[in-house]
Amino acid sequence: MGSGAILWTPANPKLDEREVLRAMLDVDEDLVADRPGLLIIADKDFASKEFENDLVMRGAELLRPSFAQRILAMAAAI
Numbered sequence: 194m195g196s197g198a199i200l201w202t203p204a205n206p207k208l209d210e211r212e213v214l215r216a217m218l219d220v221d222e223d224l225v226a227d228r229p230g231l232l233i234i235a236d237k238d239f240a241s242k243e244f245e246n247d248l249v250m251r252g253a254e255l256l257r258p259s260f261a262q263r264i265l266a267m268a269a270a271i
Contacts, residue, residue, distance in 0.1 A: 211244045225251045
């Protein structure tokens with residue numbers, strides 16, 4: 194399996210970015226199903242326990258800036 198961006202879209206700034214991503218994942222349900230452990234990299238505006246729980250239920254994980262530094266530090270320690 195290759196790496197890199199598999200999904201991208203510009204969104205109207207008046208829309209909730211989380212809802213745009215949810216809609217994209219609803220349209221292509223196999224996107225996550227075909228990629229177990231899919232890592233979604235997003236900015237800090239995606240912070241929401243409800244949203245993160247929804248992604249976990251779909252089989253994906255969200256990486257936001259607040260968690261990025263922690264993961265990089267853990268990786269550097271290995």
